[in-house]
Amino acid sequence: MGTVFTPFASFGGGLLIGLGAVFLMLGLGRIFGATGILSGTVFVESREEMTWRLALIAGMVLAPGLIFAVTGSMPALTVPVSPAMIVVGGVIVGLGASLGSGCTSGHGVCGLSRLSIRSLVAVPTFMVTGAITVFLIRHVFGG
Numbered sequence: 207m208g209t210v211f212t213p214f215a216s217f218g219g220g221l222l223i224g225l226g227a228v229f230l231m232l233g234l235g236r237i238f239g240a241t242g243i244l245s246g247t248v249f250v251e252s253r254e255e256m257t258w259r260l261a262l263i264a265g266m267v268l269a270p271g272l273i274f275a276v277t278g279s280m281p282a283l284t285v286p287v288s289p290a291m292i293v294v295g296g297v298i299v300g301l302g303a304s305l306g307s308g309c310t311s312g313h314g315v316c317g318l319s320r321l322s323i324r325s326l327v328a329v330p331t332f333m334v335t336g337a338i339t340v341f342l343i344r345h346v347f348g349g
Contacts, residue, residue, distance in 0.1 A: 227315045234258060239312020240266070241303040306331075 227238035236258075246252075247259045274280050285292065303309040306328050308317065313332070317325025 223311070223315060227311075227319075230258075230262075231316070237308075237312055237316045239303075239308050239316065241300060241309035242312055245300070245304075 223238075230236050230238045236255075243259050243262055246255060247263060250256065270281055287295075299309070303312075306313070307324065308328065310329075310332055313322070313325040313328040318329060
């Protein structure tokens with residue numbers, strides 16, 4: 207299974223994520239960590255924060271529709287695993303984000319830019335763990 211290299215789309219996506227994180231920090235003083243935002247919606251921490259959390263999640267869910275409205279085609283998406291494995295992966299990511307006190311977006315985008323020591327440890331840990339996982343799945347288990 208090959209990976210398609212998309213430098214312009216990737217740069218644009220990264221730029222938008224960074225701008226979103228900056229605007230969330232400037233506007234509400236909050237960190238953009240997608241898993242934490244979703245978790246704070248499912249396990250309600252504060253009723254006052256529900257509006258911006260739901261708006262952000264709605265934007266993530268509705269963004270492909272906006273792309274379709276602008277370009278006339280949906281973003282290409284290939285998921286080479288079963289829906290059950292997606293659920294299992296989601297649970298594992300949620301547990302990892304909980305144990306790591308944040309997710310890749312919170313640590314990688316916001317934590318590193320704030321020079322957080324915790325994020326400076328977490329991000330390389332995520333990267334090494336991800337590389338090991340990909341190696342094992344693709345080359346050892348033949349997935």
